[in-house]
Amino acid sequence: MNCPNCDKILIAVEKNNIEVEYCINCKGFFLDADEWYLIKHELKLPFLIDDLMNVNPAKDNCNEKPKTCPKCNQVMEKINLDGLIADRCINRHGVWFEAGELAAYFNKRAEGSKNETVSFLGETFYK
Ligand SMILES: [Zn+2]
Ligand SMILES: [Zn+2]
Numbered sequence: 001m002n003c004p005n006c007d008k009i010l011i012a013v014e015k016n017n018i019e020v021e022y023c024i025n026c027k028g029f030f031l032d033a034d035e036w037y038l039i040k041h042e043l044k045l046p047f048l049i050d051d052l053m054n055v056n057p058a059k060d061n062c063n064e065k066p067k068t069c070p071k072c073n074q075v076m077e078k079i080n081l082d083g084l085i086a087d088r089c090i091n092r093h094g095v096w097f098e099a100g101e102l103a104a105y106f107n108k109r110a111e112g113s114k115n116e117t118v119s120f121l122g123e124t125f126y127k
Contacts, residue, residue, distance in 0.1 A: 004067035027099035
């Protein structure tokens with residue numbers, strides 16, 4: 001799979017059985033739907049993380065350039081999670097996050113639930 005952002009090859013990075021496809025160039029990553037459910041289970045987060053897969057597409061998102069899903073190459077739709085704009089595959093293959101986006105999301109909504117996986121998904125990649 002190639003990065004939707006810069007077209008470099010994505011590498012699989014894994015921790016606690018959660019695997020993401022990561023771009024070492026732009027530091028974005030792709031989380032597929034199955035991984036997202038693992039994360040939900042692992043973190044026992046108090047907020048509705050299902051939002052990620054079910055939230056309606058954002059309408060006022062046109063500043064960001066369209067990206068294509070690394071799995072199916074279809075143009076992804078923008079979703080807005082409390083101001084965080086991410087790209088979701090219209091076939092629900094997963095969600096693409098730019099560097100630091102998910103860290104920002106966790107910082108906003110998961111205060112106090114810091115753990116290895118949050119760090120893995122957020123801070124580890126945001127360097
Ligand atoms: Zn990239
Ligand atoms: Zn797809």
